[in-house]
Amino acid sequence: MSSIIDGVDQRTNLAGNNRLELLLFRLGGSQLYGINVFKVREAIPCPALTKMPNSHPDIRGIASIRGKTISIVDLSQSIGRKGIGDPESNFVILTEYNRTVQGFLVSQVERIVNISWSEVLPPPSASGAGNYMTAITKVDDKIVQIIDVEQVLAQVMNITAAVSTDLAEDLAEKNTQARKHILVADDSSVARKQIKRTLVQIGLDATIAKNGKEALEILKGWAEQGLTVSEHVSLLISDIEMPEMDGYTLTSEIRKDPALKDLQILLHTSMSGTFNQALVKKVGADKFLPKFSANELAAEVQALIQ
Structure with missing residues (x-):
């Protein structure tokens, strides 16, 4: 599965031209979701997880990947959906956000699409302030939801931001x-x-x-x-x-x-x-x-x- 994002470093010429590449994935249903390829390190079958006591309920466990201990977040559960079933029969998207590496548990990794930012729109106002979408777009006439990962991480990792x-x-x-x-x-x-x-x-x-x-x-x-x-x-x-x-x-x-x-x-x-x-x-x-x-x-x- 990691081969799906091989050569990501060669795609940097997209930035600056108002274009991006999205890695499409699913969370146990037909709805498509997307994440910017630049934030993705790797997509792999979910490794064995170790559950940590007193951790946030959306963290399904930790895993040792490439010599690093990484928290694996159930992305479906984090956005208010039903949690994904047996983790080890699903996939993990390893990402780098805000100077940290984390894994997001997903049910299926689809493919990469190249689109213009002009085709990416803010979520409908009717979706409300509590939604986890930062944007939406269309791929092959299907709606793709782009999740506000910073909101998810702020909730799950209990990130606080205050000047000393x-x-x-x-x-x-x-x-x-x-x-x-x-x-x-x-x-x-x-x-x-x-x-x-x-x-x-x-x-x-x-x-x-x-x-x-x-x-x-x-x-x-x-x-x-x-x-x-x-x-x-x-x-x-x-x-x-x-x-x-x-x-x-x-x-x-x-x-x-x-x-x-x-x-x-x-x-x-x-x-x-x-x-x-x-x-x-x-x-x-x-x-x-x-x-x-x-x-x-x-x-x-x-x-x-x-």
Whole structure:
């Protein structure tokens, strides 16, 4: 099964062209789900699991894979569905999110598809605030749900995001006199809350956009009002993976627009890989920072706005 993603490193040229590749999988039913190939290390038959006492109920156990001990999360159960049956008769997708490696238990791994981010749309508003979709798309006329993995991990791993007290007080004091404004673009509701909470802790205000297209529209709206955008907003913090327009494309569009080109841009993403550093330079971003460390984000934001 691991052969399905062989050569993933050769696909980095997709990034920056508003395209992505999704690994499609199922969770015990006919519904298709997708995950960005860049976040996938390997897809394998589920190994033997060891159940850990007092662990979150969605963690089916731990496994030793490639010499590392990795938690295996029942992805179906995590999003409110019935849990997957006997793990060892199913599959694990090994992923790297937010600087950690985890395995997601799935019932079936399908195939990889290459699509444009413009074909990936935010979930319907009727799906509600509690849903686990970050986006949807269509493949062969079938709906594919893209899961907000950051939300799943925040719930299962009990991730908290707070700036240390000393750092928060120090930076907030510096920002009290001239309260600066930050634009944040991220499709994950959990990530938006984490980033906004970090900014508030260090004395900064924020405008929030749910994807790159919305962020670009906000920036152009400010420019049309006659505002000098780079003075009105001190920094754009943008995710890379977003429906309709990804962070690389957003950065490129900003740099091409005379009214926006001087805006400072921090690309902030759960995607790992050295290719990000090269693409930051290619599209003209000022900095790349992996998610998620509240202290690191606070320090990097402060350095950029000064």
